[in-house]
Amino acid sequence: MNEVELLNWVRGPGLNIAIGIFLLGTIWRLFEIYSLGRKKDLSAPRHTAGASGWNTIARRSLAPPGMLKRSPISYIGGYVFHVGLAIVVFLFAPHIELIENLFGLSWPALPSQVVDLATVVTLAAMVLVLVDRINKPVKRYLSTVEDYFTWAVTFLPVLTGYMAVKHLLLPYTTMLALHILSVEILLVVLPFTKLFHVFTLFMSRWYNGQANAHKGVPV
Amino acid sequence: MSASLDKGVAVLKEMIDAPIASYFESCVHCGLCAEACLFYTETGDPKYTPIHKLEPLRRIYEQEYTLLGRLAKLVGLSKPVTDDELEAWKELVYNSCTLCARCSLVCPVGNDIVYMVRKFREGMAVSGHAPDGLIGAVTRTIEIGSPMGVKLPAVQAQMKHVQDETGIEIPMDKEGAEYMVMLSSMEIMNFPEYLGAIAKIMKQAGKTWTLCSTAFEATNAGIQIGVSDLAKVIVNRIVEGAERLKVKTVISPECGHAYTALRWDGANLIGRPYTFKVLHILEVLDEFRSQGLLKTEGFETTRMTFHDPCQLGRRGGVVEQPRNLMNMVTKDFVEMDDPGKYNWCCGGGGGVSANEEAEELRLEVFKIKKRQLENVGAKTMVTACANCRIVLEEGLEHYQMDIPVVGLTELIAEHLAPDK
């Protein structure tokens, strides 16, 4: 298989398969998880302003008091790489083009220099959180192969994307193909690894927020 | 005796629900929950990371309720949970967790970890992996009526003692009283001042109240050990007593877990809403205060601070009330770092104080309270949980800190304005 065949495969059948598996996995897993149901809380509720599932969905994006100091890399590195990913994925012109192609939705892109910068910063932040995972005893203790694997499948699309745009190492065609391929791998594994938190985290926050809001505690 | 792994797994299958599934699926292994847990922050041992305390539960969830987990178990990729493993986890699930819920407050993906620890204990207990101290406590509560083995005559002796001292009659089994007052055996045994304080306050407020001869003990060791069936037996005594006496409100004593058991878990255990209200004594006092029924005089001038019992503040939503009350009677009230819902646990909740195996660790993690106290320079510590109070006293003694610990109700009672 040469690079053009590879590119055509990843843009064509490969992407079809990846999106297929992604959708299949996501829907299956969401059903599997949320159909387990939960019991209604029969105790008399207490009402407090600012306590609700929705509040917690928003509030948990901020570091609770004292936590930033205890684990700065987790928070700063985490914010930077999540925001960076969002910028790179959703504000890069060719990506918007793609979304418009698929769903007809479009919005203004950031200048490519800004996206370039965001990419480099994102990559740096990801390396930083990886180093932190290896260095920090708690993180190292909790980490399994999956943690390193999911890191890699998240890192690679950003790296190959950057290298394709910047014509580094391999010809553009090959890099673009590898970039799309790495995104496909990401899509395929997402529903079956901890990366699934991109969906479940909202419900998790909501459950926690809602259960504690019942007691009048804004968590 | 009939505990077994099968029983444990069966119970866990009942317990696992959508929130638990969602929490396990969401965890990104960031380790931030460790930074919120005093057992990790004070020991630096990563095994005390809250989410790690649930590892066997996670595997059971995956193997029982996810397709991939079932397949992995089928082909031997995922090993079933064993008795030995659960025995090894006993230390993590019971000795090093006070159900304080600080972890549930910080997890960035929103996991309510303490919710899972509480449920995991259900399986641990009936598979025979609960600590002896807690088994003893729950056995005494079921068989004798209180975890410390206090029986009605001991309460009656207390009543008489308080009556003699204060000259106020202590009502027992008075039908139709507005409030039914509960005690914790710690109060009966160690802090007799509490009953006297209640008597004075009720008298001043002009409220009718009563004790109940069949339900005076509010604590619920069934919740702490994690056996809902037993917790239900215990809470039922109170429900029956309250309904028999037709009281409007049952007052939980200064005991965090008693409050949680009665206020939040009780209705779910008996499977129906209560016909009465449940309030913590601090909620009642604050209500009296705002209605002008609570009159105090004079102020404490020493520097005082308030320790929020986890089950009252973070788990119970009673945060404002103690502050209002503190300000009624103190001049130099200072907050420790991380007050209110962020407060650090005394280290003895969730049954840890009843568990001798955990004593050494409990004293070790008390360092956090020690630091907090030193930072704020308080000379007296006020709290509103008899269990916190004992644990704090032991901790302070262990670290040779000469700081008295008092109950807030008692402190208020000391400042009650004399009858006009």
Add this chain to the structure above:
Amino acid sequence: MSRRPTVAEQLARQGVSRRAFLKFCAAAASLMALPPSMAPAIAEALGKLRRPSVIWLSFQECTGCTESLTRSHTPTVESLIFDMISLDYHHTLQAAAGTAAEQAREDAMKEAGYLVLVDGSIPTRDGGIYSTIAGVTNLQMLKDALANAAAVVSIGTCAAYGGIPKADPNPTGAKSVQALMDEGLVPRKPVINVPGCPPIPTVITGVLAHYLTFGEIPELDSLGRPTMFYGDSIHDRCYRRPFYDQGMFAKTFDDEGARKGWCLFELGCKGPTTHNACATTKWNNGTSFPIESGHGCIGCSEPDFWDAGSFYTALSAPADPLTLATSATVAGAAIGVGMSFVNRAKKGAAKSGHETATLKDLEK
């Protein structure tokens, strides 16, 4: 058979001056990216050459490649090249027809060492009956022609990679020359691919000149293309590249950006993945190339360019990625709902089998 005249003799006979010939050689040298000092050497090599016999086989094709070749200006390097070879069979260009034409081919094949040029792909389905010449299938004809050939030059994307006849659903089972060799359907000989739909005329002649000059196959890339013409991508040499680098893209064919000559990437330009000499050699006697006239590159010198999604879909955009979406969603929902029933049953069984825990259940 009489001795073939050398190229020099042939040129002299046709009245081409040595000066004109050297000029051609200099052009050929520059085309092949050789220093101008190589021109005399080329002239000498070519001059001494016997005009080698060339058989041009046109199979499943549109004659575009031949048209391209003939659309060249005078004095044409192309015509010179053709004076240098003995084009013994080309059924479009030759005067002879019918049996006479086929006879010429058979004669040429008698002396081994000739060069075979192929344009068009070869149908293989149903015994290759979808394209025949004089009752002979293309497949058979190629097989015969290759038997004694020195090398084969696949002219155009059809011969090189299958091209449009091979495009999905490929009803005739069309294959490229290389593919047939790889499958053992025709004798294996050295192959030079000169893809393009059609290829640039000077590229065709340049490749031939190289072969004739050096008597060997030029350096090829992984797709069998001479790197001297196909080494760079269109994008590497595109004069609109500065706009690409600055992210200035035309969004429609008649917007401000299009008028200002901004990059055509978002309008589907396949320049970044296409290797060809259009951007440097250009077309129509060096007049321009598609991007210069405002249309993106369609990637015609790459395999399967026809099946690589719309010409107007940006390279970064997928061809048609949601074809499996509906069935995947349904399948996912089926597994999920299935699991939810299984799980509910399991949880229900655990609940109904619940034995109320007593104090006895706390110890083993």
